[in-house]
Amino acid sequence: MYAWPASKVPVLPGQGPDLTVHDTARGRLHTLEPGPVARLYVCGITPYDATHMGHAATYTAFDLVYRLWLDSGRQVHYVQNVTDVDDPLLERAAATGVDWTELAERETALFREDMTALRMLPPEHYVGAVEAIPRIVPVIERLRAAGAAYGLEGDCYFSVESDPRFGSVSGFDAALMRELSAERGGDPERPGKKNALDPLLWRAARPGEPSWDGGTLGRGRPGWHVECVAIALDHLGMGFDIQGGGSDLVFPHHEMGASHAQVLTGEFPYAQGYVHAGMVGYQGEKMSKSKGNLVLVSQLRKDGVDPAAIRLALLGHHYRSDWEWTDAVLDEAVARLARWRHAVSRPEGPPAEALVGEIRAALADDLNAPEALAAVDRWAETQEREGGAETGGPGQVSRAVDALLGVAL
Ligand code: ZN
Secondary structure, X not given: OOOOOOOOOOOOOOOOOOOEEEEOOOOEEEEOOOOOEEEEEEOOOOXXXXXXXXXXXXXXXXXXXXXXXXXXXOEEEEEEEEOOOOHHHHHHHHHHOOOHHHHHHHHHHHHHHHHHHOOOOOOOEEEEHHHHHHHHHHHHHHHHHOOOEEEEOOEEEEOHHHOOOOOOOOOOOHHHHHHHHHHOOOOOOOOOOOOOOOOEEEEEOOOOOOOEOOHXXXXXXXXXXXXXXHHHHHHOOOOEEEEEEEHHHHHHHHHHHHHHHHHHHOOOOOEEEEEEEOOEEEOOEEOOOOOOOOOEHHHHHHOOOOHHHHHHHHHOOOOOOOEEEOHHHHHHHHHXXXXXXXXXXXXXXXXXXXXXXXXXXXXXXXXXXXXXXXXXXXXXXXXXXXXXXXXXXXXXXXXXHHHHHOOOO
């Protein structure tokens, strides 16, 4: 699958610091030290109701990671998937009388437009579940051959007990795991499973559902966790630097993915860091497809909102916090964008070296974008109050805000 066009990232003088970020598996901050090529996997959308502010906030967080790594002199191999066949997609298609492939294509196209408008750097590999099936099937077959998977009425399940490190990503207890499994696409109540938490690897063909050739597995379609594992291992290999996503993916999705990969390869860890973005609420509830309380990037764009202001609104909240989207949040961002653009519109201004250092330091400290924004605010205030004698100061600020925050002034 193709991704979307990349905006050019200005190269800043000097080199940024390494990223210290909160790792869910360690339960604390951890400084990542990627090699010359940093490896990032971020779970993509299931293509319907794209792109709401919860999605946009998550992808903004990992876009900052990408930009920081570039600024530290590294290349970045970024992989993202699209779950273009799954129960929720098929259910939505059936409920609205739309062909599921059309729905997936239309929503993926909309997502690409939104990502381009928000200046998100594109993944090098943007991979759909359907196109990855020939890679997913052998992964399941190998798990089965290793005794880590079993059949149940034609379906195939992963045995969580085959991984002695199961639980090492979330650290959750069995009761919470069971509760979350039921909430987030698992089937802990299904009779005949070895462990209630065991997730589906392969769902045998059902009448009226799409299915593909699964070799020794028979016709069917893949489970969600193994989809990401097959794609990540194919393009990044074990021990990649960051597995990212929203905090609702900690369990079961990222826990199961890590277990699948660790059992499959005998290596640990699957990822050096598990990084999770908070949830964005609207009108008192988590923004989600099931609640129907979505604020869409495309709708705001249609209403004439500058995508740079949407991006600033997202950056105004720390990525790990849960927060609420309101009209005031957007109004503040629009005003801030206008202040910044006014401040950089003259050739002279206060020196920018210190500001570039402040933005770098704030972002390297667990992606503290609100602190980076506050530093630019202070520079803009000084510029408006005193102006300054240094030619090129505003230009340097505008390049730094572009390169590190992805906002074009
Ligand atoms: Zn995933």
